[in-house]
Amino acid sequence: MTDHEILAADTTMGPVTLLVGDLDAMTKYYRDAVSLRVLVGAERAAGTDADNTVTLGRGTTPVIILVHAPELKHASAHEAGLFHTAILFETEEALAAAVYSVAQKYPNTFTGSSDHLVSKAFYFTDPEGNGVELYWDRDRSAWSWTHGTLEMSTLYLDPNLFLREHLTEAAVAEPVIGGATVGHVHLQVGDVETARQFYVHLLGFETMGELPGSALFVSAGGYHHHLAMNTWNSRGAGPRQLALGLSRIDIRVPSNDDLGALTERMSHHGIQIRDDGRAVSFDDPWANTITVGSTN
Numbered sequence: 001m002t003d004h005e006i007l008a009a010d011t012t013m014g015p016v017t018l019l020v021g022d023l024d025a026m027t028k029y030y031r032d033a034v035s036l037r038v039l040v041g042a043e044r045a046a047g048t049d050a051d052n053t054v055t056l057g058r059g060t061t062p063v064i065i066l067v068h069a070p071e072l073k074h075a076s077a078h079e080a081g082l083f084h085t086a087i088l089f090e091t092e093e094a095l096a097a098a099v100y101s102v103a104q105k106y107p108n109t110f111t112g113s114s115d116h117l118v119s120k121a122f123y124f125t126d127p128e129g130n131g132v133e134l135y136w137d138r139d140r141s142a143w144s145w146t147h148g149t150l151e152m153s154t155l156y157l158d159p160n161l162f163l164r165e166h167l168t169e170a171a172v173a174e175p176v177i178g179g180a181t182v183g184h185v186h187l188q189v190g191d192v193e194t195a196r197q198f199y200v201h202l203l204g205f206e207t208m209g210e211l212p213g214s215a216l217f218v219s220a221g222g223y224h225h226h227l228a229m230n231t232w233n234s235r236g237a238g239p240r241q242l243a244l245g246l247s248r249i250d251i252r253v254p255s256n257d258d259l260g261a262l263t264e265r266m267s268h269h270g271i272q273i274r275d276d277g278r279a280v281s282f283d284d285p286w287a288n289t290i291t292v293g294s295t296n
Contacts, residue, residue: 005265007204008258009221013182014250014293015055015062016085018130021244023054023068025127030056030064033105034087034132035098035175041066058180063087067247074129075243080188080234080286082246084123084131088183095120095136096163097171098180102134103159113162115155118143118224122159130245135183143224150208150224152217184219184226185249187288188234192216194285195229202269203290204262226251239287248281248289259294 020026030036039062041054052068064085075081089095099122103110109124111131121135144151171177189195195216199205205218208225214232217225227249231237253259263280267273274281279293 005204006206007220007262008254010254010295011220011226011258012252012295013184013226014252014291015057015065016082016182016185016249017065017067017247018082018128019069019072019244019247020066020128021070021072021074022128023052023066026066027054027056029106029126030066033102033109034134035101036063036180037176058176058178061179061181063180063182065247069244072242072244075240075245077129078233078237079243080190080237080240080288081243082130083186083188083228083230083233084133085182086121086133086135086184086186088181089134089136090178090180092120092136092162092166093168093171094177094180095122095134096166096168097175097177098134099159100163100167100172101175110159113157113159115153115157116224117151117153117155120157120162122157128244131186133186137183137224140222150222152209152224182250184223184228186228186230187246187286188237189229189231189284189286190234190237191231192229198284199227199229202266202271204265237286239285246288248291250279251290251292252295253292254294255296256294259292262292 031038036056039055039057041051054066055062057063102124111123111125113122119135119137121133124132126132199218200207208219209217215230217228219226263273271282279291281289281291283289
């Protein structure tokens with residue numbers, strides 16, 4: 001793969017959009033438990049019918065966009081779609097504040113925690129069954145590489161010990177500490193090789209790691225992963241039908257030139273592009289919608 005076919009190193013993830021059956025309940029979860037702020041749609045979040053969309057994030061950065069779609073049904077757990085949205089916090093104190101908040105308000109939604117060597121992560125399921133990861137990255141200088149491959153693992157992380165070490169009284173009183181962004185998105189797909197062809201060879205991410213035949217981790221700029229794709233529940237799955245859950249994933253490239261190069265590359269390979277003048281959208285082989293815009 002030549003340089004012009006690789007996504008720019010400063011590529012980042014934008015918000016994840018979910019189709020939800022109960023907008024009020026889902027807004028409450030991401031606002032009151034995950035400790036995001038309502039950025040757009042406050043009127044609807046307060047209980048009126050002013051809007052069918054609520055955007056939540058930190059500062060001016062959107063993280064989760066909830067779109068009310070009560071007419072839709074839940075997809076099967078074995079279909080392609082979202083495995084989890086991973087929300088990245090700036091410090092361990094900020095992560096501890098969010099983890100404690102969710103654990104206190106929605107104690108039955110915790111599903112596990114892991115030290116991945118590059119990060120510390122806590123896993124939850126939101127009220128409509130969407131996976132949520134809350135995590136913090138170690139500094140890149142602490143990451144280890146072996147023969148050009150980033151070392152990642154899944155080690156036991158004691159959640160109670162983590163909270164004892166990093167949760168402060170101030171964080172309990174005010175859990176909104178610092179910024180939060182979508183660090184990565186993990187998808188369920190039908191097979192890994194098709195995912196590799198699309199996300200690496202066409203879209204332009206680089207492979208950072210894989211579990212042969214079952215999971216692939218890709219990124220831009222040497223990050224541990226911006227996207228992951230696995231077949232743990234969805235091996236052999238075909239294109240998605242419209243259902244509650246993932247609506248779209250947003251990716252941000254640094255410049256309009258980068259966006260233009262990506263658009264040209266995808267069009268050249270026969271991928272149908274939708275261009276609204278600000279961003280381009282296209283579907284992966286499982287009908288997951290990807291929207292790419294530039295940050296300038």
